[in-house]
Amino acid sequence: MADKLHLDQHISQKFNDELEDIRSRALQMGGMVEKQVSGGLQALLEGNSELGNKVAKLDHEVNSLEVEIDEACTQVLARRQPAASDLRLIVTVIKVITDLERIGDEAEKLGRFAVDLASSRELPAYRKELRHLGELVQTMLHDALDCFARMDYEAALKVAARDDDVNAEYETLSRLLITHVMEDPRQVKNVFNITWCARALERIGDHSVNICEYVVFLVKGKDIRHTNLVDINQSLKP
Amino acid sequence: MDEAQAVLDSIEGTVGEIAVDNPKMSMRDVDVFYAEKQAIFGVDLDVANNEVIAMIGPSGCGKSTFLRCLNRMNDTIPICRVSGSVMLDGDDIYAADQDPVLLRARVGMVFQKPNPFPKSIFDNVAYGARIHGLAANRAELDDIVVGSLKRAGLYEEVKSRLDAPGTSLSGGQQQRLCIARSIAVSPEVILMDEPCSALDPIATARIEELIDELRENYAIAIVTHSMQQAARVSQRTAYFHLGKLVEVGDTNEIFTNPQHELTENYITGRFG
Ligand SMILES: Nc1ncnc2c1ncn2[C@@H]1O[C@H](COP(=O)(O)OP(=O)(O)OP(=O)(O)O)[C@@H](O)[C@H]1O
Ligand SMILES: [Mg+2]
Numbered sequence: 001m002a003d004k005l006h007l008d009q010h011i012s013q014k015f016n017d018e019l020e021d022i023r024s025r026a027l028q029m030g031g032m033v034e035k036q037v038s039g040g041l042q043a044l045l046e047g048n049s050e051l052g053n054k055v056a057k058l059d060h061e062v063n064s065l066e067v068e069i070d071e072a073c074t075q076v077l078a079r080r081q082p083a084a085s086d087l088r089l090i091v092t093v094i095k096v097i098t099d100l101e102r103i104g105d106e107a108e109k110l111g112r113f114a115v116d117l118a119s120s121r122e123l124p125a126y127r128k129e130l131r132h133l134g135e136l137v138q139t140m141l142h143d144a145l146d147c148f149a150r151m152d153y154e155a156a157l158k159v160a161a162r163d164d165d166v167n168a169e170y171e172t173l174s175r176l177l178i179t180h181v182m183e184d185p186r187q188v189k190n191v192f193n194i195t196w197c198a199r200a201l202e203r204i205g206d207h208s209v210n211i212c213e214y215v216v217f218l219v220k221g222k223d224i225r226h227t228n229l230v231d232i233n234q235s236l237k238p
Numbered sequence: 239m240d241e242a243q244a245v246l247d248s249i250e251g252t253v254g255e256i257a258v259d260n261p262k263m264s265m266r267d268v269d270v271f272y273a274e275k276q277a278i279f280g281v282d283l284d285v286a287n288n289e290v291i292a293m294i295g296p297s298g299c300g301k302s303t304f305l306r307c308l309n310r311m312n313d314t315i316p317i318c319r320v321s322g323s324v325m326l327d328g329d330d331i332y333a334a335d336q337d338p339v340l341l342r343a344r345v346g347m348v349f350q351k352p353n354p355f356p357k358s359i360f361d362n363v364a365y366g367a368r369i370h371g372l373a374a375n376r377a378e379l380d381d382i383v384v385g386s387l388k389r390a391g392l393y394e395e396v397k398s399r400l401d402a403p404g405t406s407l408s409g410g411q412q413q414r415l416c417i418a419r420s421i422a423v424s425p426e427v428i429l430m431d432e433p434c435s436a437l438d439p440i441a442t443a444r445i446e447e448l449i450d451e452l453r454e455n456y457a458i459a460i461v462t463h464s465m466q467q468a469a470r471v472s473q474r475t476a477y478f479h480l481g482k483l484v485e486v487g488d489t490n491e492i493f494t495n496p497q498h499e500l501t502e503n504y505i506t507g508r509f510g
């Protein structure tokens with residue numbers, strides 16, 4: 001384990017274990033959410049209602065894991081009064097799991113729309129774009145979680161920068177969809193649902209960016225939210 | 239050489255800003271020796287007006303020794319030798335023309351164990367005011383005593399028994415009595431060496447509340463073993479290690495993002 005924060009060097013072995021447990025459960029939740037996203041995307045692209053329903057149901061598990069981790073974090077705050085990097089880890093985990101839970105919600109939406117859209121005639125025309133957007137977002141999420149696991153803030157900054165591609169892709173796709181509706185208003189419901197799917201994917205990208213920003217906070221102790229990349233790189237220079 | 243010596247050698251200067259815009263006290267290049275043994279190594283630090291600065295660090299790192307330099311309490315220890323400069327409002331307190339007794343009225347001290355004199359509550363607080371002739375008559379003395387007890391948050395609890403011995407109070411009350419005694423002589427700086435270590439959480443919370451109020455009129459330097467206490471009461475925190483000042487900075491920063499590894503290890507309870 002690449003442990004830049006020396007989480008295992010407390011005088012209290014029990015405290016080491018508590019922190020490691022929280023961290024690994026957050027990563028476990030990340031893995032679950034990743035699976036949920038890829039399942040939702042697959043269900044959508046394949047028109048697989050069964051898988052869509054299954055993904056939508058996974059959300060309960062994700063939610064209950066979030067509650068568990070939240071509780072463990074609250075316990076550590078109350079009993080250990082962590083400071084410095086320990087405090088930053090706890091704060092980071094609390095934030096990361098909130099974003100993961102939201103990503104789970106978006107994946108759930110993908111699952112539901114996959115069911116609605118399974119037999120739509122409009123979907124096939126957008127499959128290629130959706131797949132492309134979906135893959136971009138999936139790798140972003142995966143890499144963001146990887147940065148969290150490895151506490152690699154430099155890689156996190158690079159991953160966060162990829163959100164521009166996601167946004168561009170999303171813009172292109174929504175423009176196509178708007179044009180479609182204008183040309184053929186009868187299909188507005190299905191096209192809208194496709195738009196919602198694209199929107200869900202784009203939001204997953206945003207949440208992945210948040211996770212990357214928390215990693216920078218965790219490792220460097222600097223809050224870089226609402227700051228542009230040039231300023232960030234400037235401020236992180238040693 | 240041994241491990242401690244290696245760590246000591248590795249500490250080069252202080253991380254963070256040691257100077258402030260409105261220094262009440264300025265220490266520069268302070269060394270302290272007990273006979274041959276050096277306890278403080280070249281410490282530079284300012285204490286600002288209206289600030290609480292917390293001094294933390296492992297047992298034996300020199301917190302008390304450094305604190306005692308600020309009102310020449312170390313003069314009372316024959317083998318102790320202090321060099322460097324300690325300025326109060328720009329005047330060197332170790333200069334030949336400085337009267338240590340007057341100095342200690344300006345720079346008061348509250349100790350770890352409450353140490354009321356074997357006198358009445360009233361006389362404990364009146365003691366310094368009498369010595370320094372701060373009251374022209376009994377009415378003025380009453381004002382000073384009552385005012386100090388009020389500011390120390392003790393008056394309501396003792397107003398009906400000001401003649402009772404100070405030692406009849408509870409530990410927390412005794413500590414507030416000592417604080418009342420130290421503020422009765424209108425000090426400008428108050429030094430506190432683990433003032434709450436013998437107190438329960440409620441009494442501690444009272445003292446901390448009091449410290450926060452006193453900050454409006456004084457500069458306060460507090461030595462504490464409680465990380466949480468340092469985090470709660472201070473605006474700046476100084477971390478000492480083996481007699482060196484390793485890091486000083488904004489308390490918020492020190493407790494969320496300390497720069498020096500030794501500081502981090504100490505406040506998070508990691509192995510050194
Ligand atoms: N009166 C004294 N005579 C000789 N050595 C002393 C004396 N007072 C302190 N020392 C030594 O100076 C060093 C610093 O002691 P000091 O009491 O200042 O540490 P401290 O940080 O206040 O520790 P603690 O947290 O345990 O109160 C220690 O090595 C101690 O043994
Ligand atoms: Mg001490």
